[in-house]
Amino acid sequence: MNRNEFLGKLGVAGLGGLLLPNLFTACSEETVPNIDVNFNGRVLIIGAGTAGLMAGYVLKRYNIDFEILEASSVHGGRVKETSTFTVFPIDLGAEWIHTDPDVLARLLDDSSINASIDIINYSPPEISIWKNDKLRNRNYFSNFYGEHKFKNSTWYSYLNDFIVPYIEADIIYNEVVSSIDYSTDNIAVETTGGNNYTADRVIITVPLSVLKDGDINITPSLPTSKINALNDVYMPDGIKVFMEFTEDFYPDVVLEGGLFQMNEFDGDKVYYNAAFGKDTNKHIFALFCVGEQATVYVNQPNKQALIDYILNELDEYFDGKASRSFVKHISQNWTAEPFIRGSYTHGNFDVLDELKTPIDEKIFFAGETMAPNDTSTVHGAANSAWVAVERLLADRG
């Protein structure tokens, strides 16, 4: 049971859906598909987030000619880290491992790898809720909540250390794709900088917001069914803020609202001890907020106004202790990222199958929106890349 579901189901099912989190994660295991290769052309991957990088990694294994066009100057997409804020690296984007951590091995699918990653068994015992202007202990929630986190690494370092080295030479940065023309066998891709690329197949892995906003002019236009599906899903605001304090005055997790209030908003808001399970004496408390509740944070005029607003909120929770022991902060406003523009997929998940469907077996889609299961997760995005490449290489066209 992941964070997203945890927060959501608290409101609806009163924790019932969270029981046996570790059993549930064990049940959600997916294995990477067996791939039959009937294709030997050239592939362009649009986007170097998790799905784009993973698609390149898989294509590389099968010696398929490919390039990745990344709009920004860095890879990772919504997976991003800072290693300078404190003594351990911090995930500024995706952070939790919302499934059995053996997915980290399954995605790489390479038994010759002689490496391991330290994982925190994330079952925080101190959980409080902020309700009716009062902080209330709800530690028994911890019996229903279990996930995993990286101990001294991050999702970013996982991608960077075990996937990027194989494909680094095939990533072209600062290439913002403006159009894709698949009307002929030779697919033409053009960038805002005026560069032209051609390929036999294209895998689009850009965030849902970029696809919805029409940044990429696709010719012939997307089928009506796909456009309708796009209209049913969206990527709301998202922000993360990490704060260092001189003292540990907070529980491991603070949720807002009562059992039946948490689904009042379409999104998540949680304050959490970001140093939980890490080998450190630093006191790092963080805000993770997505959806309607995030709007007030992402729209603050500047970083000082943002931290002032948050400290004021925390002072209410903790009787002024936040301001008194505040040291510094770092924030990541995902809504403000020009090539991301939001958090992760929300809306009507019934339409996702339509979104995942390739167009004419020439244009394929991958990313957290297109995950075969576990939409809105990193491993879901990576799995979607495996599925897209499997279908591409099967060359059903």
Next chain:
Amino acid sequence: MRNIAILFLLALSINASAQKLGISYFGHYAILPGAKLSYQLTPSSLELAKKPLILQPEVGWFMEPDNYHDFLFNVNVGQQIKNVNKKSYWSYGLGLGYILESKITSFSQNLGNGNRENVERDTFHFFHPSANFGWHSNISSKSDLFLKYTLGYKMLSEAPSVLTMFLEFGIEIDLKKRSDE
């Protein structure tokens, strides 16, 4: 641990005529798996009373897969409310227990073979006061089925205190009655 063992021996040494052995499923929040073994004593002088007192030393175990194992040592003092005309009866009681918890804190995930390695655990000790309410039904002269609800509190530990709830169902076997009675 030593004190718990002494408490158990004390309980077993009480002059009691009715002695029942209980074996049950012991589900933390109903569905987290566990098991419990209990030994129920009723002092001889109260055996035939309508509301006999019971003393019940218990050992239990419950767990969440890949997360924790908890071992419970508990003494329950309670009362049974019997109706001679009925085959079922109620019980309620108060318990004082000790919980030893072994919890996985971290491990290494091997990226080649997918195995978990170097699993690290922390051990926590809790006192566990509790209250329980049960329903028992005779299924033969020697045995009862029972369903019990227990609400408790894991406390006085270096780990945060937390509410507990158990749903228990199982069988109690009378060790002293002969089957032809």
